[in-house]
Amino acid sequence: MTRRIVLTGTPGTGKTTVSELVAERTGLDVVHLNDEIRDEKLYTERDDERDSLVADVEAITEWLGEWDGMVESHLSHLLDADVAVVLRCHPEELEERLRERGESEAKARENAESEALDVVLSEAVDRFGTEAVYEIDTTDRTPEAVADDVVAAVEGEMEPRAGTVNFIDYL
Numbered sequence: 001m002t003r004r005i006v007l008t009g010t011p012g013t014g015k016t017t018v019s020e021l022v023a024e025r026t027g028l029d030v031v032h033l034n035d036e037i038r039d040e041k042l043y044t045e046r047d048d049e050r051d052s053l054v055a056d057v058e059a060i061t062e063w064l065g066e067w068d069g070m071v072e073s074h075l076s077h078l079l080d081a082d083v084a085v086v087l088r089c090h091p092e093e094l095e096e097r098l099r100e101r102g103e104s105e106a107k108a109r110e111n112a113e114s115e116a117l118d119v120v121l122s123e124a125v126d127r128f129g130t131e132a133v134y135e136i137d138t139t140d141r142t143p144e145a146v147a148d149d150v151v152a153a154v155e156g157e158m159e160p161r162a163g164t165v166n167f168i169d170y171l
């Protein structure tokens with residue numbers, strides 16, 4: 001079993017939902033990093049215009065200390081880890097999920113565009129290399145099916161993969 005796993009992806013790809021299913025199935029400890037950034041004040045400033053916090057990666061790393069298990073956040077791939085699992089979702093479905101969750105139109109659109117441009121995947125591949133990245137498409141799939149894939153990645157039963165989806169048609 002891999003020791004330190006980061007579960008990343010554009011907001012709305014299903015990280016929180018899937019991480020809880022993976023924790024139930026594997027017993028892995030899961031850190032929901034966005035909650036901790038807010039609660040433990042692990043940020044350098046507030047970005048009021050974008051209604052978000054600017055994460056302080058140094059403070060997060062210090063707060064985590066020696067960790068194992070899974071850290072879940074759209075920023076988790078900025079941390080050191082053994083593998084990065086990147087959840088993907090077609091931008092049209094992503095926008096719908098975000099709207100249903102009550103996000104603003106602007107935020108839903110911004111995240112959908114970022115997903116179409118592979119921003120998180122590219123960052124993860126840049127940091128981890130293709131040998132340590134597991135890209136998993138969640139489009140038209142249940143959280144349970146996605147969790148199966150994440151467990152397979154974590155348990156070494158899946159080959160690393162990146163660039164398996166192409167959402168550029170959205171733009």
Ligand code: ADP
Pocket residue numbers: 009010011012013014015016017018097098100101138140141142143144146
């Ligand atoms: P994230 O943590 O990546 O922002 P969430 O886990 O909060 O994403 O999921 C965003 C929304 O999408 C939630 O309403 C959730 O129920 C829904 N969702 C998550 N995973 C899936 C999936 N595989 N299929 C359909 N809807 C999903």
